[in-house]
Amino acid sequence: MxxxxxxxxxxxxxxxxxxxxDLEKYLYEYHFQGGSSKNIIKELKKYQNDDGGFGKALESDFRQPDSSPMATSIGIRILSEIEETEDTKNIIKSACKYFELTFNEKRSGWYALNKEVNKYPHAPWWHYDVEKGMTVIDKNWGNPSAEILAYLYKYRNYTNLLDINYLIEYAIKYIEDKKVFESDNELFCYIKLFEILPEDIKSQLKNRISCGISQVIEYNRExxxxxxxxxxxxxxxxxxxxxxxxxxxxxxxxxxxxxxxxxxxxxxxxxxxxxxxxxxxxxxxxxxxxxxxxxxxxxxxxxxxxxxx
Incomplete structure (x- = not known):
């Protein structure tokens, strides 16, 4: 070892x-040197827009300044891993409102980005296909929808426009019906959802997540x-x-x-x-x-x- x-x-x-x-620097100080969460919060606020969502290249591979569900899920992910304060509550509350506003009823979830991303520098996997109405990432529903649901469930006191319990049921049915798993990132999002749910619902997800991981994980060190x-x-x-x-x-x-x-x-x-x-x-x-x-x-x-x- x-x-x-x-x-x-x-x-x-x-x-x-x-x-x-600076964000990673402050996160390092928080996790390894007993640093204050205030620096993290102050830095994250620089990435949050007036609509409550996050943008401004928080996810480095697309430089879109306006908000997106994908960048916002990353923002809340960071906040959910540090101590809860009044500041974090306020930021998360605003982000939850953004998720409610960007929810797509036909999809029963969220698209990672909108077409505006094409106006700004971005990696090819974040390019928005206008004909398909989505990026290639959106081929797999769970990324980022399953992770977003994890946070909406955890902070459900901040939401009132969405039926979170129904959406959890939808997420479970989606992964139960899935035969071939191709996206490790979708599984990462489902793990976030798994971790926040009560034990009786976790049991409905565990086997399917395990099955998905077995299909995509790389065990060969080479x-x-x-x-x-x-x-x-x-x-x-x-x-x-x-x-x-x-x-x-x-x-x-x-x-x-x-x-x-x-x-x-x-x-x-x-x-x-x-x-x-x-x-x-x-x-x-x-x-x-x-x-x-x-x-x-x-x-x-x-x-x-x-x-x-």
């Missing part, structure tokens, strides 16, 4: 705090340098539901992350999907992803007590 050395941890921490976005769903993507900490993910592969993934960081002491972790998409005005997104991914890996190593400190 490998552990990230204290020396290496300090080096990568220095890089993260000096090269990442392929982990590529953009593939790794064991820790589904089981980010030891107290989480494992959904049948093999324990030995979780440990192997942790060893891999230790070696990855130790082998990149001079830089933050590069996105495994490469930098070829990040040209011109989209170029800043690549460096932003370095901070996001490095912080994610450090948090997972810490969750499993794999950092010497």
């Amino acid at each position: 490998l552990k990230l050395s204290n020396e290496c941890f300090n080096k990568v921490s220095y890089l993260l705090k000096n090269e990442a976005r 392929n982990w340098k590529d953009y593939v769903p790794l064991p820790l993507d589904f089981v980010s900490s030891p107290e989480k539901e494992k959904f049948g993910v093999i324990n030995s592969k979780i440990n192997e993934n942790l060893d891999y992350y230790v070696e990855l960081i130790e082998g990149n002491e001079g830089s933050l972790i590069n996105p495994p999907w490469g930098d070829s998409y990040y040209q011109g005005s989209l170029k800043p997104a690549y460096n932003e992803w370095k901070g996001v991914l490095t912080l994610k890996i450090l948090k997972r190593l810490d969750n499993y007590n794999r950092i010497e400190r």
Whole structure:
């Protein structure tokens, strides 16, 4: 069992705090140094629009300034993982109102983005197909609809225009009817929903999520340098539901992350999907992803007590 050395941890921490976005810097301080949530909240407010939704490149791969359900789900995800204060409640309440306004009845959910995204720099997977009326991401209903439902269920006191219980039933039926799983991101969204639901409803989701993970997870370490769903993507900490993910592969993934960081002491972790998409005005997104991914890996190593400190 490998552990990230204290020396290496300090080096990568220095890089993260000096090269990442301010948001990731403050999140690092909160999770590792007892930093205040006030800095995170202050920074997140910069990404929130007057309609309550989030935009302004909170999700680095599309630089659309106006709000989108996808960016807003990321904003609430961050807020849901820090201490609850009056400020967080107010931000989340506004975001829930945005979700109510952008709900699409025919879809019984949300589209990730609208056509306005095409006016701004964006990665090809976020391009809005006008003929189809959606991005390629929207091929799978659960991303981001299942994750949005998780937050609307958790903060249901802030919503009154949507029948959340009906939508939970819809989400369950959707995944029960699904035979072939292609999107790991859709499963990540369903895991968020699973984690927030009461035990009797969780039982309706567990087997289907496990089935989906078994179809998409990459267990071959030789392929982990590529953009593939790794064991820790589904089981980010030891107290989480494992959904049948093999324990030995979780440990192997942790060893891999230790070696990855130790082998990149001079830089933050590069996105495994490469930098070829990040040209011109989209170029800043690549460096932003370095901070996001490095912080994610450090948090997972810490969750499993794999950092010497």
